[in-house]
Amino acid sequence: MPDSPLRVLLVDDEAPARRRLRDLLDDCATALPITIVGEAQHGREALDLLQSAQADLVLTDIHMPDMDGIELARHLLKLSHPPVVIFTTAFHEHAVQAFEVNAIDYLMKPVRVQRLLGALQKVPRLKPVTIERLSQLPSTARRFLSVTERSRVVLVPLDDIVYLKAELKYITIRTALREYLLEESLTKLETEFGMRFVRVHRNCLVARDFIRGFERRVNDDGDSHWEVLLNGVPESLPVSRRQQFVVRDVGRETAA
Amino acid sequence: MQSIIRQNGHKPALPDFRNVGTILRILIAVNAGAMLYALAREPSPGRLFAEWTAATAAVEPYLFLVLATLWATSPRLARMPLRTAESTVVLITVIAGIVAFQTNRLFLPVVQGSVLLWLVWGVIACILLLAYFELRTRALSPAIVEARLQALQARIRPHFLFNSINAVLSLVRSDASRAEIALQDMADLFRVLMRDNRDLAPLGDELELCRQYLELEQLRLGDRLTVDWNLKSMPADALVPPLVLQPLLENAVYHGIEPSSEPGTVSVNVFLSRGEVHAILKNPYRAEGGRHHSGNKMALGNVRERLALHFDAEASLTSRVTKEGYEVHIRIPYRTAGPDASSDRRQNDAAPVPERARRNANGASRRVPSADMNALVPNPNHA
Numbered sequence: 001m002p003d004s005p006l007r008v009l010l011v012d013d014e015a016p017a018r019r020r021l022r023d024l025l026d027d028c029a030t031a032l033p034i035t036i037v038g039e040a041q042h043g044r045e046a047l048d049l050l051q052s053a054q055a056d057l058v059l060t061d062i063h064m065p066d067m068d069g070i071e072l073a074r075h076l077l078k079l080s081h082p083p084v085v086i087f088t089t090a091f092h093e094h095a096v097q098a099f100e101v102n103a104i105d106y107l108m109k110p111v112r113v114q115r116l117l118g119a120l121q122k123v124p125r126l127k128p129v130t131i132e133r134l135s136q137l138p139s140t141a142r143r144f145l146s147v148t149e150r151s152r153v154v155l156v157p158l159d160d161i162v163y164l165k166a167e168l169k170y171i172t173i174r175t176a177l178r179e180y181l182l183e184e185s186l187t188k189l190e191t192e193f194g195m196r197f198v199r200v201h202r203n204c205l206v207a208r209d210f211i212r213g214f215e216r217r218v219n220d221d222g223d224s225h226w227e228v229l230l231n232g233v234p235e236s237l238p239v240s241r242r243q244q245f246v247v248r249d250v251g252r253e254t255a256a
Numbered sequence: 257m258q259s260i261i262r263q264n265g266h267k268p269a270l271p272d273f274r275n276v277g278t279i280l281r282i283l284i285a286v287n288a289g290a291m292l293y294a295l296a297r298e299p300s301p302g303r304l305f306a307e308w309t310a311a312t313a314a315v316e317p318y319l320f321l322v323l324a325t326l327w328a329t330s331p332r333l334a335r336m337p338l339r340t341a342e343s344t345v346v347l348i349t350v351i352a353g354i355v356a357f358q359t360n361r362l363f364l365p366v367v368q369g370s371v372l373l374w375l376v377w378g379v380i381a382c383i384l385l386l387a388y389f390e391l392r393t394r395a396l397s398p399a400i401v402e403a404r405l406q407a408l409q410a411r412i413r414p415h416f417l418f419n420s421i422n423a424v425l426s427l428v429r430s431d432a433s434r435a436e437i438a439l440q441d442m443a444d445l446f447r448v449l450m451r452d453n454r455d456l457a458p459l460g461d462e463l464e465l466c467r468q469y470l471e472l473e474q475l476r477l478g479d480r481l482t483v484d485w486n487l488k489s490m491p492a493d494a495l496v497p498p499l500v501l502q503p504l505l506e507n508a509v510y511h512g513i514e515p516s517s518e519p520g521t522v523s524v525n526v527f528l529s530r531g532e533v534h535a536i537l538k539n540p541y542r543a544e545g546g547r548h549h550s551g552n553k554m555a556l557g558n559v560r561e562r563l564a565l566h567f568d569a570e571a572s573l574t575s576r577v578t579k580e581g582y583e584v585h586i587r588i589p590y591r592t593a594g595p596d597a598s599s600d601r602r603q604n605d606a607a608p609v610p611e612r613a614r615r616n617a618n619g620a621s622r623r624v625p626s627a628d629m630n631a632l633v634p635n636p637n638h639a
Binding site: 013014015016017019020023041042063065066090091108109110 | 415430
């Protein structure tokens with residue numbers, strides 16, 4: 001381990017910022033063997049790269065289009081060998097406080113070579129940060145949910161999700177094309193994504209944008225209940241008695 | 257006197273009698289006064305309207321005569337000391353009062369009261385209005401200071417400063433001369449940001465500042481940012497509040513370009529039309545989460561407030577979302593420094609003319625035509 005070079009992935013949406021880090025890593029190379037395994041412009045590209053390449057360290061900017069650094073760090077934890085993440089940031093007062101509190105490593109841009117070298121030397125001893133600490137960071141809601149399939153991380157864009165259904169240990173993510181299995185809590189997802197989903201049943205969140213309408217069903221013993229009809233998928237989902245007010249509230253919105 | 261409030265110092269001054277806002281305030285006040293007069297004479301609602309009509313019919317020619325005289329003499333009045341100017345305004349009211357009274361007697365069969373009473377009313381109204389405008393100026397002067405401070409806070413996000421420094425650092429080793437230009441642009445930009453910005457400045461300077469700002473952004477964002485300049489019919493000598501466009505362009509980049517990895521275009525269209533300067537800024541609209549919007553509102557509100565302080569109702573700022581994207585439209589009355597430009601304004605504006613010499617060969621950004629093109633001296637360091 002001490003002899004093998006440190007494998008680093010650079011993530012920043014600004015080309016000059018990546019070039020600057022590259023220059024600084026070159027400067028550090030005399031003190032510490034380093035290889036740069038790749039550069040990415042945003043989180044999604046970084047995840048793509050890491051499907052094939054291995055990295056010990058990801059140096060990532062926070063504020064990026066498509067997928068920001070904090071969301072990237074969360075998805076990275078799904079990899080079989082999650083790399084250590086160090087954030088680089090130009091100015092994020094609140095974020096910096098949160099980093100301090102949660103003992104998450106960060107570097108202020110412009111980065112000094114001594115600071116960078118210090119951070120690099122710590123990497124072999126660092127463990128990837130936990131989901132709990134990452135979720136303390138002020139970030140916008142995730143744009144993707146990530147699931148692990150055959151040791152690959154698959155990103156499911158939030159915009160594609162029709163509904164989320166809790167079943168035993170897992171949550172089923174349903175998109176128009178297929179289903180995925182996710183290990184998270186439905187309540188936490190409901191809090192994180194707020195208005196995007198509406199709870200129609202104790203075990204089910206439905207994306208508002210996919211709701212086509214509601215239909216009253218009467219079963220054999222004369223009991224009746226509401227079903228929510230969805231765009232993109234053939235099946236309909238039952239609305240529980242406790243959540244019946246949803247039929248009225250959402251129905252009014254879709255009518256308006 | 258280019259703005260309704262005198263820019264230098266905090267001495268109260270006469271209002272600009274050529275400003276629509278000032279005229280509107282006088283018209284409303286006098287007609288409201290006529291209404292009060294009618295109410296005092298005839299409180300019954302049935303006759304009130306007739307009484308008011310009669311009162312305004314008698315007053316209006318007088319009022320217009322005074323306003324027309326003030327319009328004509330406004331530049332001269334502005335140069336007098338305040339008390340002399342105010343006395344002159346009262347004198348104008350008296351003379352116009354005598355003229356209007358005589359004319360009214362010719363055309364209106366029922367003119368009540370004597371010429372003396374008529375003049376007393378006119379002078380009272382005149383003094384009350386002068387007092388009102390003086391109070392208003394006193395009240396607004398600290399507001400200008402306040403607006404300047406607000407402007408300082410709302411302008412230039414720290415995020416931009418540190419990212420730009422970082423971008424320049426990345427150039428130092430590979431392209432030292434481009435790093436030099438970038439640092440010079442930054443110096444000019446921050447010189448303007450940190451100076452006293454209460455005085456109006458030429459539009460050409462503002463556009464030059466915008467160009468320098470966007471060059472710096474382009475350094476960071478590369479191909480993601482394209483700027484489409486359309487300044488062919490821009491009046492470079494028009495006087496505008498400093499930093500009226502730059503914060504809006506900063507918004508355009510922050511909200512329209514940075515949130516996406518797709519390339520986008522910011523377009524700047526400035527032109528003169530019927531005595532008004534129009535600036536239309538467009539950027540792609542990204543329907544992002546609520547995170548960005550409060551910042552945007554703050555910058556728009558800040559610019560709108562400063563426009564109101566300088567031009568009252570004659571300037572406006574509107575924004576809308578169109579098919580092509582987000583659009584901000586600014587309308588400012590076309591004023592120039594003219595031959596009698598106050599000398600102290602020039603002194604405040606003594607910041608060196610930004611270096612326009614070498615530009616990178618970026619086809620999208622064109623050199624900004626400016627009022628002082630003779631300042632285009634190539635920098636000897638790069639020659």
